[in-house]
Amino acid sequence: MTDSDGRPHQGPAGSDGEPVYADRVYRSVPGVISGVLLLAVAAWLIGDAALNGAGKTPWVSLAAVPVFAFPVIAYTLRPAVRANDRRLLVRNPLRTITAPWAAVDALRAGYSVELLAEGKKYQVWAVPVSLRQRKRAARAQDRGGRPQHASRLGMVFGQGGGAPSGPGVQGSTDPTKAWSDQVVNVLQQMAERNASRPEASGPIEVRWCWWIIAPTLAGLVALIAVIAA
Structure with a gap:
């Protein structure tokens, strides 16, 4: 495992004597927090309906669990x-894309982060683009001072002439950029650096997340059946 800003933990030395690092992991912290809160509120509401509801309400609420x-x-x-x-x-909501570095054409961050590989385009859900952070960094650069550092949580560090006190993305050449732009830059650098490695070659693999899709569809069928009964 690694920190959410992509800082890897060092492992044992590999066969070539170089240290082996775990994967760099990037995810949206606000997205995780909102998901936990939504599940907690849903558990409270559905639990109350299942225990205290009358008629078909308990069954409808239970059938709605996987759908939500x-x-x-x-x-x-x-x-x-x-x-x-x-x-x-x-790892996107319904698919997992595994791309060896040799198959990666580019990563870019416009209004969303996109992976271009083997002539196809894939959205990267885990790295949302914040236009607010970009505008804040641009305003700071226009003032001629040290740009403010916007973290993944939308907090601003390093205002004025002080150095940013918040964590940036490990390996980023410009920690004053928005978090999503830093991640894209680091991944692009990794692609360029590792594309020539023999072990970084191979085809892209795309796998559907059936443990999400199947229960959701089954729950939807059950919910329709309970309501119609």
Whole structure:
């Protein structure tokens, strides 16, 4: 495991004598927090309806559990990006894309972060783009002072002439940029640095997340059946 800003922990030395690092992991901290809060509120409301409801209400509330819980997990807790010296793994809500560095054409951050590989484009859900952070950094640069550092939580560090006190992204050449832009820059550098490694070659693998899709569809069928009964 690594810290959420992508700072890897050092492991034992590899066969070439160089230290082996765990994957760099990037995810949206606000997304995880919102997912946990949504699940907690839903558990309270559904539990109350199941225990105190009358008629079909308990059954409808229980049937609604997978219809609500699994999509929330998929879109808030599941998204993550993992990167090491061999490949980039993008875990989106319903799919997991594993791209060896040799197959990665580019990573770019516009209004969203995108992975371009083998002529295809994949969205990177785990790294949301914050236009507010970009505008804040641009205003600070226009003033000619040290740019403010915007963290993943939207907090601002290093105002005025002081150095940023908040954590940046490990390996970023410009810690004053928005978090998403720092992550994209680091991943692009890893792609350029590792693309020539023999172990970083191979085709892209795309896997559907059936443990999210199947229960959601089954719960939807059960919910429709309970309501219609």
